[in-house]
Amino acid sequence: MPTLLIRNATIVPDPANPEAACLPGYSVLVEGETISAIVPDADAPTTADEVIEAHGRLLMPGNICAHTHFYGAFARGMAIPGPPPRDFPEILRRLWWALDKALSLEDVRLSALVCLADAIRHGTTTLIDHHASPNAIDGSLSVIAEAVETAGVRACLCYEVSDRDGRDKALAGIAENVRWIRESRQRGSTRLAGTFGLHAAMTLSDATLERAVAEAQSLGVGFHIHAAEGPADQEHSLATYGERVIERLHRLGVLGPQTIVAHAITIDAWEMGLLRETDTWVTHQPRSNMNNAVGVADIPTMLRGNMRVGLGNDGFAFDMFEEMKTAYLLHKVHRLDPRVMNGYEVMRLAYTNNAALAGRFFPRPIGRVAVGAFADLILLDYAPYTPLTAGNVPWHILFGIRGSHVTHTIVGGRVLMAERQLRTLDEAAIAAEARTRAPEVWQRFETFSRYT
The missing domain is CATH 2.30.40.10 (Urease, subunit C, domain 1)
Structure with a gap:
């Protein structure tokens, strides 16, 4: 040894x-x-x-990132054709849902390596990733896993199932989650794990969610899903289903102690109560929420109620110290109260709660020197x-x-x-290869952005 x-x-x-x-x-x-x-x-x-x-x-x-997206690395410096997006749904349609379509399996590998090098350099050692590549679904999580193994960090992976690209790709996403969860268990690695990815309530039909819930229950796993990330998700849920996002996810069996709900910004008191009662995890991504202008999650109230709340980066740079600083400042200015979100509450998000969440996926304690x-x-x-x-x-x-x-x-x-x-990654070589591939990805992105 x-x-x-x-x-x-x-x-x-x-x-x-x-x-x-x-x-x-x-x-x-x-x-x-x-x-x-x-x-x-x-x-x-x-x-x-x-x-x-x-x-x-x-x-x-080492720092833990409770919600991230390796697939987004090629967005850095990329221009979005046309006028600036006016709201979050436009950001999704014109940026992320065009970029994910532009990725091949080789792009998926390289995008992951770029993020992993950044994580190592800034002291982030465990990451919970949420992946999308609609034109390269099959085997995509194994490609990311190989990058994780090469880098040497610890990661939990999933594929974000969505109906936005049609029924066949939704089913392929479900199959990729099932395949990877089984593979990760067979590998027996203490540095790789799997959960069941779902994109967001507003891009998933009841039928698709019911299918995903059945598969996840058969495997004994929970979910990793975006929910209530701004007003659009709530508006869609109320208009389409006559119920709020968290209520709908609860009805369909998505919530629970193994499930991660990313963002939870536009929830009301009853939805917060459901998340608390079901021991569902919530992750907070303050830099992303500010960038997308989607609002501020009521994290101080969640912490007051001893809810399970962790800290992620939503694909921003992997310096989690910066995410901590943003969380510390954002809630003060939002509440106009310098007493809100004190230093220990931020540490609770970043260390105590993130370590407890990581403990759902890995077999020994993480997040403390003990x-x-x-x-x-x-x-x-x-x-x-x-x-x-x-x-x-x-x-x-x-x-x-x-x-x-x-x-x-x-x-x-x-x-x-x-x-x-x-030691494990050649950062300069990865960056050089990414600079070579980025123009090709961007060209495909522009094609997809016209039709998204």
Whole structure:
């Protein structure tokens, strides 16, 4: 069993726990994938298969992204033909539903690699992805899985089933979820998992949802779906079904403790109650919500009710420290109250709740530096110029730490980046290949955007 020793670190074991004292001058021993000892440097072993000298750097849990889209990497810098989209439905039709059609399986692989390199560089070690490629459905999740395996991170994958491209592709999406869930179990990897993807309530008929629910129940899994991401989803549900989005999903059996509802912005008190009563997970993506001008989810109220709420990025850059900062600021200005969404509440989203959500898919604890937990760790060269204590860690993270401070990224005891040099991926080669392929993707995108 390979061993890794990290010496002379300042350990921040759990940023969300005000009782978890910071530990300067400590060492962490990793055996295989798991942390086996956390001891003062004087008590640390003298040898290991690999030794990292931390030189007093911060050692923290790797960050977790609870909702993302690897397939969107080629959108960066891409122009949308015509005038700017005026609302979220236009953004969907003219950007995302044209881009996903433009992707081949090779584009899917490369788009994932671009995102995974960004994640490693910024200390994001576990990702829950939500994929779409309507013209390259079959096998798409295995292609992403191979990219994940190469990169060395931890990921839960699914395919977003939708009726927007016709019945045959909806059925193909269902089949891809079923195939991948079975394959992920057969692989027996501790770094890959599967759940059942659904696009959004407004692009799914009752018949398709009933078919998906039957398949998911036979496999014992939940769902990963966008819901109430702005007014359009609610308006469609009320006009078409005479009920609100969350009520409809509940009626059809989609909600539950294994299901992730991304966004949940335009929900009312009764819908929030249903999400709470069913122990359904909600993920918050503040940067995306601001960019799409779809509103602000009532995350402070959800947290007050001890709902299961995590933090994702919806495909934005994989510096989760930036997502934390945005969550901290957005709710203050929205409520006109600087007391709203305090630092520990943000840490609760990003660390406590994200780790609990990841625990639904992976077999050992993630998201804290503790004996017995997966050794998913990051080192940062953040040098605070004020005291760093258990009682002020959140504000060092929110006002001081950035993804650019990450020097080492470790997943399951494997060093994926050391001294800011990626070990598992050739970042320059990936970027060069992406620059070559992007014009072809963009050309296909322009063709599809005329008909979407």
